Amino acid sequence: MAEFVQRHVERIIPELEQMERIGLFTRGEIKKIIRKRRAMEYRLQSRLKTKENYLKYIQYEIKLLSLIRKRREKMNCFYKKKEIDNAIAVRITKLFKAAIYRFQSDVKLWLSHIEFCKRMKWNFSISGMFSRMLQVHNKNPAIWLSAAKWELEENNAPENARSLLQRAIRFHPDVQLLWQEYYRMELMYTDQIRKRREILGVKDTSDVKDAVFQGKIAMVVFNQATETIPDVEFALSFLPICCEFDFTEEHENQIINHVQSRHVDKEIVWHVMAKRILEKKKVSSHVDESLPKHKAAKQLETEAFSIYEKGLQNIHTKKMWSLYLQTALERLQKSKSEKSLKKKIGKIFELMKRASEEDLLAQDLYLEWARLLNTFDKVEEAKELSIRVAQKWSTNTDVWLFCIQLHVQSKTVKETVSTLFNDAIKKVPDKDALPIWKLGVEWTTVACPEKLKDLLENGIGVNCPVISLPMKELYLEIVSLKDGIASARCLYGRLKNIRPLSLGFFRKMISIENAQLKPPIKHLRTYFEDALLDFGEIDVDLWIDYIRLELSHAKGKPENCGKIYWRAVKKLTPEKADDFVNQFTMLQTGHDISQPEYAD
Template sequence: MQHCHPSDMNMFRLSARQSLSRPSSNSGTPQSHHQHEVIGVSNCLQVQERIFVGIIIKSGMLCALQKEKTTVSKLFTRMLQVHTRKPDLWITAAKWEFEDNLNHENARHLLQKGLRFNPASKQLWLEYYRMELLFAEKLRKRKQIMEADLLEDEDSVQDAVLAGSVAAVVYRQALQEFPEDVKFALSFLPICQLFDFAKNQEEDIFTQIQKSFPDRPETFDAIARRHIYKASTIEDEELKEKEIQKCYDVFEDAVNKVAEGEIWGLYIQACLDLVEMKFPKTTPLPEWRIHKLLEVFDDAAKKEAVTPALFEKWAEVLTNVGQIKELLKVYDLATTHHPKVVTLWVHRLQVLIRTVPTEEKVIAVFHEACKHVPKKKSLPLWRLILDFCISNQSDSTTTLFEKGVSCHSSVSGPVKVLYLQWIYLTAGISKTRDLYKRFMQAGLVPLQIIKEYIKMEMAQAKPKMKLLRQAYEDAVSEFGSTNADLWIDYIQLEQTHPQGRPEDAGNIHFRAVKCLEGELNQQFITKYTLLQTGHLDV
């Protein structure tokens, strides 16, 4: 057996030590020393397991490269004895047996054993099914090459295996484990369709699904998409369109039988795929397919079955075909059906603004949106309306800013920054100072506002040190315990400004060291040392 590389074992030991010393993630709950030990040991065992598996697989790959197949088999056997509940490992071992060791029986045995330990693993069933079809394909190719004469009684058995009958048995057994899972039953189809000789099996799967799940949306979708697949292989345009019409017919039947809204989503997605699909023969896209898509969108909307994501798709289609007026109607409908979805309101406003409406109309829609959208999620709306008002030099700009700064904290903070910037650009530094002072007196000022104000003061022809010093005092007073860079910037200001007091740098350093803790404290000391020696990148 191949020995583990020393670096692998070092990594193993290091990870184990880190796991034992790692604190609990539930820092808010008091825990005894014993509880910490239990958590540490649990973490350690989990890391040991991951590292062990990694080392075993790495060793197995090394042995495989050296063509030591017996050693690889033993490695996988030992690994699976310990990790019986890991489906991925059973699949990896079976894949190696089938592809590298060329031993189909061992691979089959591993997958069967893996399923006994993990009967709920859908991936194991799918891989088992895939492997049996691959084995049948290998036998078919071998038969074509060898052209061996077989006895008649052997022919029947051989033909059954060559047709993938073993895979069909696997499929039936899998469905017995998950009798109500239509999506799992359908997940075998893409595998089956990879093998030309399994056409009869594909038919059987479709028949079984229609029998077991006759009124499920997924069943209708699978049948309809089968017509789409057939259409993609037909070059004759008339025959192609007839096959596509069969797809539409399946869905039309489905929406009359199935009450679930999911069927409309599947119908719309199929129509979108038909609009976007590429055929072997390059031809212009028939307009009727786009009209059909828009018609389905309309019908689904009447049933209130269009999700926010599908409304966005609808809008995208209308944009591509240049129907801007219809686009606005769609977003009106979207915000009616999904009034709490902020992105739909934002897009509705954006489309409305493109139509050059009156200012009153835009602001009215904005206020309507604010009634429905949760306040903590409404920032995109505020950004959009403020940008609109500023661009149009609206008289309502100040009023909206004043409302915005009194909103939810997730909105008021960014709006205060925008308000400060707008006042600076339109009214000058004097008004900006007044607004900044007002914000500070009100409290709960984000750090970004103080930083923006400092930039504005620094941009003056003669920056006033008194005002800058006060701004930095505001900053370190509120955020000094969580931000080491603020203290460094403050010290730099005192050292570089013509009216600064370099002798105060030591006092600021002392305050910073007392205020900052842990890693932040070390960061500050390091940066301060680099600053004093002239090696700090500014």
């Protein structure tokens, strides 16, 4: 091993002598470099070669090369670059190759080597490196794309890029991204040719019949892609790619014609056709260019809506209605005058009524309908509609919340709101009903405070921990605020005997007690002891907080900490006990996060 290391060190001596001779490094620095490289070489010559050792050596050499460049610029000294800088760069490449040979499965290692070559501007070697990498990682589509992108954008070799993507598709014919990027690459190549002609001053392109120049190869790619993957959304995904270029209007029309002929039974096709009219005026041949801007926009909107109507004649589904109404709602937001706003809202109400009568209106659109009615001063209609929706989706939490909130905001009589709340908690499954209970508590606190206690009692009595446990905590908080700490302590004494209990229940009572001006340690100890009976085996923080109480409270007894410590070690599970010991040690050594002090 030593002979190999010595041989490698001797090879770098001429390079180091040149560094010292031209003043890049002092003799002392050269000795440090030799020691560092010798240590690195010994690690690489060991029997167990690790990737980390290679990476450390590579990183050291890259930093050294960067330091040399900085010193050259500072000294304005650029002699012997081939003997020094290039020699180090070649050594880094050899290290990369050695590491890659041993750890070929590491994609990052390959890419790091390629990135280094890019920085060195060794473009002549990158294509070969990508080729070797793909021999090992041909199942990774992202690497094929990276290689093709390099060939097209940086190596200016579109034929190589095309060849790579064709090979990638043979390996992965079902990967949509490969087809999309292949299509984009052909359009980019066409765009480059067009721009090159513009730079050369050739403006007349009417006589150019070249297939690449006209973008026909891209359309061949699209046709092959859609034959391989006959999915409508995949076919439509090529439209945004077309929009990136200014010569692809014909491509867009061909894509639309393609999906129309093959997927006329898909809602998304009609939606895209209508949206194109609204987003690109040039695709509509029926708009009079002499019309004022607002009238032209109205005509386009009418034309787009007529496409949705045709779609409904072919596909009578809830999704079709949803897409139609979503577009109508988007157009509503773009209204610029009150007159236009009224017409559009009237149109939306009409459409929603039609969809509702056919039982094809989605739940979210029902709620949007009610919101719009409420916004445009049709409050009673909105409330009636919200009740209908709640009855239709009687187990949905969001629907009931919307309905109740709408009635509360419109100051409906208390009896009606109370009835709605009772209906909601009966029909919504208990596991989903907690938001409704909380809303009921908020409303009752303001509107019917005399019924609040009964509501809370009903909440803690529900045979579902998802509701009963949070309601206990809420009950404690409300009683402490309304009736004082004494009533809260009394309630705590009763509720702690009603199972199940949560850790949050005990912590809520501890926080309520700590909110007092002088929290008595007697009660705080009681709460901690009660909590430890149920959660002492699993909760480390509870034991730590108990110890912290004895240390920080004005009437605490630090001598009790030892007893609490041994109790914790015995009761906690082995894994939790180790965590507790670590936290306790940090607490004892003063590395604890700051906690509020207890009053005297």
